[in-house]
Amino acid sequence: MDLKILCTGGTFDKVYYDALSDYQIGEPQVEWILQQAGVNFSYEIESILKKDSLEITDQDREYIVAKVKAQSCKKIVITHGTDTMVETAQALKSVTDKTVVLVGAMQPARFKDSDATYNVGFATSAASVLSSGVYIAMNGQLFNADEVKKNRDAGRFENK
Amino acid sequence: MDLKILCTGGTFDKVYYDALSDYQIGEPQVEWILQQAGVNFSYEIESILKKDSLEITDQDREYIVAKVKAQSCKKIVITHGTDTMVETAQALKSVTDKTVVLVGAMQPARFKDSDATYNVGFATSAASVLSSGVYIAMNGQLFNADEVKKNRDAGRFENK
Amino acid sequence: MDLKILCTGGTFDKVYYDALSDYQIGEPQVEWILQQAGVNFSYEIESILKKDSLEITDQDREYIVAKVKAQSCKKIVITHGTDTMVETAQALKSVTDKTVVLVGAMQPARFKDSDATYNVGFATSAASVLSSGVYIAMNGQLFNADEVKKNRDAGRFENK
Amino acid sequence: MDLKILCTGGTFDKVYYDALSDYQIGEPQVEWILQQAGVNFSYEIESILKKDSLEITDQDREYIVAKVKAQSCKKIVITHGTDTMVETAQALKSVTDKTVVLVGAMQPARFKDSDATYNVGFATSAASVLSSGVYIAMNGQLFNADEVKKNRDAGRFENK
Numbered sequence: 001m002d003l004k005i006l007c008t009g010g011t012f013d014k015v016y017y018d019a020l021s022d023y024q025i026g027e028p029q030v031e032w033i034l035q036q037a038g039v040n041f042s043y044e045i046e047s048i049l050k051k052d053s054l055e056i057t058d059q060d061r062e063y064i065v066a067k068v069k070a071q072s073c074k075k076i077v078i079t080h081g082t083d084t085m086v087e088t089a090q091a092l093k094s095v096t097d098k099t100v101v102l103v104g105a106m107q108p109a110r111f112k113d114s115d116a117t118y119n120v121g122f123a124t125s126a127a128s129v130l131s132s133g134v135y136i137a138m139n140g141q142l143f144n145a146d147e148v149k150k151n152r153d154a155g156r157f158e159n160k
Numbered sequence: 161m162d163l164k165i166l167c168t169g170g171t172f173d174k175v176y177y178d179a180l181s182d183y184q185i186g187e188p189q190v191e192w193i194l195q196q197a198g199v200n201f202s203y204e205i206e207s208i209l210k211k212d213s214l215e216i217t218d219q220d221r222e223y224i225v226a227k228v229k230a231q232s233c234k235k236i237v238i239t240h241g242t243d244t245m246v247e248t249a250q251a252l253k254s255v256t257d258k259t260v261v262l263v264g265a266m267q268p269a270r271f272k273d274s275d276a277t278y279n280v281g282f283a284t285s286a287a288s289v290l291s292s293g294v295y296i297a298m299n300g301q302l303f304n305a306d307e308v309k310k311n312r313d314a315g316r317f318e319n320k
Numbered sequence: 321m322d323l324k325i326l327c328t329g330g331t332f333d334k335v336y337y338d339a340l341s342d343y344q345i346g347e348p349q350v351e352w353i354l355q356q357a358g359v360n361f362s363y364e365i366e367s368i369l370k371k372d373s374l375e376i377t378d379q380d381r382e383y384i385v386a387k388v389k390a391q392s393c394k395k396i397v398i399t400h401g402t403d404t405m406v407e408t409a410q411a412l413k414s415v416t417d418k419t420v421v422l423v424g425a426m427q428p429a430r431f432k433d434s435d436a437t438y439n440v441g442f443a444t445s446a447a448s449v450l451s452s453g454v455y456i457a458m459n460g461q462l463f464n465a466d467e468v469k470k471n472r473d474a475g476r477f478e479n480k
Numbered sequence: 481m482d483l484k485i486l487c488t489g490g491t492f493d494k495v496y497y498d499a500l501s502d503y504q505i506g507e508p509q510v511e512w513i514l515q516q517a518g519v520n521f522s523y524e525i526e527s528i529l530k531k532d533s534l535e536i537t538d539q540d541r542e543y544i545v546a547k548v549k550a551q552s553c554k555k556i557v558i559t560h561g562t563d564t565m566v567e568t569a570q571a572l573k574s575v576t577d578k579t580v581v582l583v584g585a586m587q588p589a590r591f592k593d594s595d596a597t598y599n600v601g602f603a604t605s606a607a608s609v610l611s612s613g614v615y616i617a618m619n620g621q622l623f624n625a626d627e628v629k630k631n632r633d634a635g636r637f638e639n640k
Contacts, residue, residue: 011178018171018266018315021212021243023183037598038586039620040636052181083181106178106518111270112432118517121601124620129609140519140604155178156520197438198426199460200476266358272592278357281441284460289449300359300444316360331498338491338586338635341532341563343503372501403501426498431590475498 002041004073008049010081025050029109053081089145162201164233168209170241185210189269213241249305322361324393328369330401345370349429373401409465482521484553488529490561494588505530509589533561569625
C-alpha cells in the first residue's frame with residue numbers, strides 16, 4: 001500500500017442534516033475526491049474520529065498518535081479540523097519513521113467552492129515526495145508543526 | 161418587472177463561516193442561480209429576513225405578509241426555510257391578488273448536490289404560469305398551504 | 321406515471337471522451353438531475369435519439385412525433401439540442417392531447433456552471449401545470465413553437 | 481515569486497461554445513482553481529499556447545522550451561494536453577536548473593467531476609518540494625519523462 005489516510009473529522013467532512021437543521025461530521029469525503037481524481041496509487045481510508053477539531057481532547061490526540069505509530073505504511077495523510085491541527089501536529093512529533101501530512105479544509109468538501117480537493121491533491125503529493133517528518137499542508141504551503149499558526153481572521157495558515 | 165423574489169433565509173442560504181466553525185444564513189443564493197441559468201425575464205431580489213425558519217416568529221410572519229402585500233409585482237417567489245414553510249404559506253392566505261410561490265432546499269445551495277437550483281427553476285416556472293394563489297414548490301411538486309406537511313424523516317414535502 | 325421524459329441528445333447530454341479527445345452525446349443526464357433534486361413524482365426516462373440537434377433529420381423528427389403520440393402519459397418533457405428545437409416543436413403541433421415541453425441547455429449538464437438543472441426544474445414544473453399544447457422552456461421562459469427563435473449570438477431563446 | 485504557471489491548452493482548458501456547438505480551448509482554468517483553493521504562495525499565470533496537445537508541433541515545443549528557459553522563477557508548472565505530454569516532457573530535458581512539473585486533466589476543469597483541481601494541487605505541491613528536473617504529475621503519481629506512457633484505453637498515465 002502506497003498511502004494510508006486517517007480521517008478525524010473537521011470542517012472537511014461536515015455535511016448538512018436537514019432533520020437536525022445542522023451540520024455534522026459525516027463520512028470521510030476524501031474517498032470520492034480520490035475516486036474522481038482517478039488516482040493510480042494504492043490507498044486505504046480509515047475513519048478514526050469524527051470531531052470538530054475544537055472538541056478533540058488530549059486523550060483523542062494520544063489515540064491519533066497511537067494509530068499513526070501502529071501503521072505499517074510509511075506514508076500517512078491525516079484529514080483534520082483546522083482549529084487544532086497545529087496541536088495534533090506537535091503531538092505527532094514523536095513519530096520519526098514515517099511521513100505524516102495533516103490536511104484540512106476551510107470550506108466543507110461538499111461545497112461547490114471548497115478548497116478540499118486541491119488540498120488533498122497537495123497533501124498526497126507531499127506525502128509521496130517528502131522524507132520522514134510531520135507536516136501541515138494548507139493553502140498550498142507546507143509547514144513544520146513548530147513554525148505555523150492558523151490566522152483565523154484571514155482564514156489561512158501562516159508562518160508564526 | 162416579471163418576478164419579485166423575497167429571501168427569508170433557511171437552509172437554502174446557509175454558508176459556512178470558518179471563523180465561527182459554524183453555518184449561518186448568508187447572502188441570497190438565488191442570485192447566482194438565476195445568473196447561471198441565463199434567465200431572460202426581469203426580476204428583483206430582496207433579502208427581507210435571514211433566519212432559520214424554526215426561528216421565524218409570528219411577528220416575522222406578519223412582516224413577510226406585509227412585504228408581499230406591498231409589492232406591485234403580481235408574481236412573487238419567496239425563498240424560505242423548510243421547517244415552517246407551511247405556516248408562512250398559511251399566513252399568506254390573505255393575499256389573493258398575487259401568485260406567491262414558496263420554495264426552499266433540503267441541502268444548502270452552496271452544496272455540490274443541493275436541490276436548490278432545480279427548486280428555483282421549478283418555482284419560477286410555477287410563478288409565471290399559475291394564477292393568483294399561494295403555493296409551496298418542493299420536491300418537484302406544487303402544494304396548497306392547507307394540504308401539505310413536511311415529512312422530516314423522509315426529508316420531503318407530502319400531501320397530508 | 322406523472323411524467324415521461326424523452327431524451328434526444330444535444331448539448332444537454334454532451335460528455336467528454338478522453339480517448340477521442342472529443343465531446344459526444346452520452347447517457348441522459350436528466351436522471352441524476354431529478355435524483356439530486358429529490359423529486360417526489362413518478363417518472364420514466366427514455367433515450368430515443370443521441371444527436372446534436374443540427375444532425376436531426378426530418379425522419380428523426382417523424383420518429384420523435386410518433387414516439388410522443390405513442391405515450392399513454394399525458395405529460396411529456398423532451399430534452400433536445402437547442403439549434404433545431406424550434407423545428408421539432410413545430411413538427412409536434414399535431415399532438416393535441418398532451419402537454420409537451422421541450423428543454424435543452426446552452427452548457428452541458430456535466431459542467432459546473434450549466435443551465436441544465438435550472439432548466440429541468442423549469443420544464444418539469446411547466447409540464448405539470450400547463451394544459452395540452454407544445455411548449456419550449458428555455459432561459460426561464462415559456463414559448464409557443466410559432467413565436468420563438470434561438471438568438472445564437474446572444475446565446476438565448478427570444479420571441480420572434 | 482514562488483511559482484510560474486505556463487498554460488498550453490489541452491483538455492484541461494476546454495470549454496463549450498454554444499455558438500459553435502463545439503468545445504474549444506478557453507482561458508486558463510488554473511486561475512480559479514488556485515483562487516478557490518485560497519493558496520498563500522505568490523504565482524503568475526501565463527497562457528503561451530492554446531492547443532489540443534495532438535496539434536502541438538515541433539516548433540511549438542521549441543517555443544515551450546524557450547519559454548521555460550527564459551523564466552527567472554525556478555519552480556514551473558505547465559498545464560498541457562495529455563496526449564503528447566510525454567513528448568513535451570522529453571523536449572524539456574535540456575532544462576536542468578529548474579523544477580518543471582507538467583500536469584493535465586482527463587476531464588475538462590469546467591466539468592463537475594473533473595480531475596483538474598486535484599491534479600493542480602498535486603502538481604503545485606510537487607513543484608514546491610522537488611529539486612531540479614522535469615516531471616509529469618498525473619493520476620496522483622509523479623513520473624520522469626523517460627519512464628511514462630499514457631494508457632489511452634485505461635485513461636491514465638502509467639510506467640512504461
